[in-house]
Amino acid sequence: MSLTAAAASASPTLPQGIDADHLAVIARQAIVNDKREVFGYELFDRSTARDAHTAASDAALLFNALSYAGAEALVGQKTVFINCTQESLAGGHLELIHPDKVVLEVATLEEGATQADIESRLQIFQGLRERGFRLAFDQHVLRRAYASWLPMAAFIKLDLQTFALKDAGVLVKFARTHTNARIVAEKVETAEQFEHMRELGVHYFQGFWFAKPDLVRAQTIRPSQATVLQLINLVRHQASTADIEELLKKDPTLSFNLLRFINSSGFGLSCEITSFRHAVMILGLKKLFRWAALLMTTSRAGGSPPAVGQTAVVRGRLMELLAAELLPPEEADNAFVVGVFSLLDVMLGVPLAKAVETVALPQPVVDALLHGKGVFAPFLELTKACESGDDDAFARNANALHLTNHQVNWAHLQALAWAESLSEV
Structure with missing residues (x-):
């Protein structure tokens, strides 16, 4: 049976009379041990024509792969490796994923990143590790600037297409000396590369010499x-x-x-x-x-454009992230609700007051939505200013909340990435 057929047979049967409205296409490539037994799979998004992954496509891939694509046929009980941008590491989609199943592959920062930029990621990494996620880094993490990241690495992937095979021993020795990470030799394309890396004591391998990516298509409703x-x-x-x-x-x-x-x-x-x-x-x-x-x-929504739902969840996620800086956790949850429901009138095609009546909401949430008052009102105004580019409103509300431009802009980037991922799932 082909992988695609196996995935179809393993997925739940679509309820009768329901039409699929989206197709997720996912590729997997095996990661094998030194005996060429499958250890895990790296997954790739093939739903769009884009070659480069983004925070949005990373998040969409993870949710599609583990929720919709007949995951048992796709990965079985094996470990799943997913590429992540820095922004997607803070995405709310990870809250719905069991960390034992997933290794998050994290790229080092772009050229020109400062040491402060590098160090600023440590808190996010530590939070993910405490939740049970394992992190994989590329070989650039072995550079001196990234020394603080090394204790966070569960895996380090060495790309054999980026250095001469004769230099592999130096990289392997350095990684073993300075980390407890397991090493994966990736983009292995010849028997010579495999044997050389195995002789160096590398235990995990990935590349065309073992298997090219297989495709799985899954319908979503x-x-x-x-x-x-x-x-x-x-x-x-x-x-x-x-x-x-x-x-x-x-x-x-x-x-x-x-x-x-x-x-x-x-x-x-x-x-x-x-x-x-x-x-x-x-x-x-x-x-x-x-x-x-x-x-x-x-x-x-029966008529409202898809962008409305995306804008609503950008607001919700941005308000949640900003509120988390200043308010207790339960209030951050309510901030999320304010943001998401602030466009409920557009999504449902009824006045906001009538829409709000259909949902049980705490009074502070209602006050912000209908009256522009209370603890959440400045957060909502600030998110709207981020959308409109209103510099005066941005400055006024950011100052009122004692938030810096950097805090707001970073949270906005994370919110945009997360919301886009939901719209593409």
Whole structure:
């Protein structure tokens, strides 16, 4: 059976009468050990014609691969390697992925990066490691400027196309002396390269000499925004599992997406979940809300342009990141809701006050959305200023919140990357 056919047979059956509205195309390339046994797979996005990966495509690839593409046929129980830009490392999509399954491949910074730029990434790396993610770096991490990154490395990948084979021994020795990382020789194209690196004690290999990337195509489906809004409403009310289960039973598209996600390799469960009640209990209300918010931004709105949902989640993510600098964690969650729901009137085609009535929201959230008042109002105004390029409003609200231009601009870049990833999933 071909890989594509195997993936199709392993994926859940589409509910009858539902048309797929998107196609995810994912390539995998094996990473093998010194006995040429498969250790893991690096995944590549082939859904678009772009050659270079971005924060958005990285995040979309990860969610597609582990939630939609018949992940058991795609990667089985093997380790998954995913390329990440610096921006995508802070993406909210990683909150929905089981870290034991994933190695995040992190590129070193562009030429001209300062030592302060390099050191500033350490907190993000440490946070990912504490959550259980493993990090892989390219050979440039062996440069003196990146010495502080070395303790963070679980893997170091040596690209055999970038240096002479006779110089490999120096790199391998240096990596072994200064790190505890496992070394992967990549872009291996000849038996000579394989044997030479194996003699140096390298245990992991990747390249065309072993296998070219295989393609897997997977269809995705989206429920209506109205249905997802009902789910968000139930979660915000902290509804019972029975009430949430009842909604899932009424909408096969919604339940299909939930079961497919929770049974993916990325979620990391050892047994298959077939009960809606069990799925809700396993996921928990906080992750269920995050998942539903993601679905809402990518679901059909019956007329509103896709860009509206993307803009809404940029606002939500930006407000969440900025609020996290100044407010308690639960308030940062509410900031996310303010941002996402600030365009609810456009997405649903009704006045904002009427739209807000359909969802149970804390009073400070309502105050910001409908009256421009309260703790979240300046955050919302600041996000709108970021969209419009209104320098005066930007400066006024940033100063009111005691946030620097650097803090706001960095958070905005992260929010843009995350929101774009959701629209491409």
